[in-house]
Structure formats: structure tokens, C-alpha cells
Amino acid sequence: DAMVIQNPRYQVTQFGKPVTLSCSQTLNHNVMYWYQQKSSQAPKLLFHYYDKDFNNEADTPDNFQSRRPNTSFCFLDIRSPGLGDAAMYLCATSRDVFGTTALTEAFFGQGTRLTVV
Amino acid sequence: DAKTTQPPSMDCAEGRAANLPCNHSTISGNEYVYWYRQIHSQGPQYIIHGLKNNETNEMASLIITEDRKSSTLILPHATLRDTAVYYCIVSLSEKLVFGKGTKLTVNP
Numbered sequence: 001d002a003m004v005i006q007n008p009r010y011q012v013t014q015f016g017k018p019v020t021l022s023c024s025q026t027l028n029h030n031v032m033y034w035y036q037q038k039s040s041q042a043p044k045l046l047f048h049y050y051d052k053d054f055n056n057e058a059d060t061p062d063n064f065q066s067r068r069p070n071t072s073f074c075f076l077d078i079r080s081p082g083l084g085d086a087a088m089y090l091c092a093t094s095r096d097v098f099g100t101t102a103l104t105e106a107f108f109g110q111g112t113r114l115t116v117v
Numbered sequence: 118d119a120k121t122t123q124p125p126s127m128d129c130a131e132g133r134a135a136n137l138p139c140n141h142s143t144i145s146g147n148e149y150v151y152w153y154r155q156i157h158s159q160g161p162q163y164i165i166h167g168l169k170n171n172e173t174n175e176m177a178s179l180i181i182t183e184d185r186k187s188s189t190l191i192l193p194h195a196t197l198r199d200t201a202v203y204y205c206i207v208s209l210s211e212k213l214v215f216g217k218g219t220k221l222t223v224n225p
Contacts, residue, residue: 004160033212033213035215042204042215042216042217042218043155043161043215044215045212045213045214045215048212088158090160090161092160092161092213094213097212105151105163105166106153106161106163106213107163108160108161108162109160110159110160111158111159111160113158
């Protein structure tokens with residue numbers, strides 16, 4: 001059974017038209033991440049939530065926002081998509097943060113492929 | 118920036134062992150080494166992780182050198198479905214930061 005679910009799998013949006021991608025999890029994990037992956041590149045972390053605490057990466061453009069209304073759901077909002085924002089967007093969860101003594105792993109969704117026209 | 122170095126690509130014959138190296142010479146004492154893979158058009162998949170000791174699970178084995186500056190992921194009997202990009206990651210400040218990975222191609 002899918003544990004991290006991203007909807008939709010494919011999204012087409014118009015240049016400059018706001019778009020929202022969604023992610024839900026059934027794992028009751030504390031941490032949720034959003035990654036952007038462009039063609040032939042590694043996933044790039046945009047931001048993450050630890051519970052309700054939002055942590056933005058320093059180089060994430062202001063055009064990207066996120067909301068986490070409850071433990072299970074997290075949204076990625078792109079306020080004014082440009083052609084350069086076309087990418088796969090990956091959501092992931094983990095029970096706890098990395099780099100601690102607690103062993104943890106991240107579970108990824110299948111991703112949403114965003115096309116900007 | 119990622120703290121790991123991996124070869125950009127490797128080939129392996131089906132049924133043979135695939136040995137994927139990773140250099141992480143700046144790893145600190147309490148940082149874990151994680152391996153993920155990403156099959157084309159799918160989300161990354163967890164494979165294995167370790168701190169000091171060698172680890173084995175149903176997917177792979179992880180060999181970490183005694184000084185912890187490098188590790189090797191071993192797929193003991195590679196299949197065509199193991200063709201993917203393999204990422205070696207050292208946890209960085211509470212986050213998973215991906216490097217460029219190794220594209221492993223398993224050939225018939």
C-alpha cells in the first residue's frame with residue numbers, strides 16, 4: 001500500500017498561473033520534505049517541515065511556498081510558475097530528522113511531474 | 118553541497134555482483150551513510166544505511182571502511198530491474214542532501 005501519495009502524477013499549468021501540488025502520508029511521520037528534480041539532475045531540497053516548524057532552504061526562490069495543515073498533508077504552492085520550474089516534484093517523509101542518533105529513513109512518493117506551458 | 122563522491126556511471130552484467138563505491142572523507146563521527154536508488158521516473162527508494170559496522174539486508178550489503186572515509190554498496194546478484202541511479206548520502210544537518218549519484222546499468 002502506498003504510504004506517501006502525491007497527486008496528481010502529472011500536472012500541466014500555464015505560465016504565471018498559480019499551481020498547488022499535494023502530498024499525503026499514512027505513516028504519521030513528523031518530518032515532510034519537498035524536493036525539486038529537473039531532468040538528469042539529483043533531487044534538490046526546497047524545504048521541510050518538522051511537525052509544524054517550517055524550514056526553508058536558503059536558495060529556494062520565494063515563488064515556492066508550502067503549507068502543512070495537519071500531520072498527514074503537505075502542499076507545495078508555486079505562485080507564478082515559470083518555464084524553468086518544469087520538473088519532477090518529490091515529497092518525502094521521515095519519522096525523525098536525519099543526523100541524530102536515531103536511525104531513520106525517508107519514504108518518497110512517486111512524484112508529480114510539472115509541465116509549464 | 119553533498120559530502121560524497123561517486124563515479125558517474127557503472128556497468129554490470131546481469132547475475133553478477135555490482136559494487137558501487139562512495140567516498141565520504143569528511144564524514145563526522147555520528148553521521149550515518151545512506152544509500153538510495155532511483156529507478157527512472159520513480160521516487161527514490163531507500164536501500165540501506167550504516168554507521169560503522171557492515172550491514173546487510175534483503176536488498177544489498179554495505180561495507181564501510183574502518184576509517185569511515187569510504188563505503189561500498191554491493192548488490193550480490195544484479196538484475197535488469199536494478200538499473201537505476203544510486204545515491205550515497207551522508208546526513209547533513211538534519212536533511213537528506215543528494216549528490217549526483219552513480220548511474221548503474223545492468224546489461225543482459
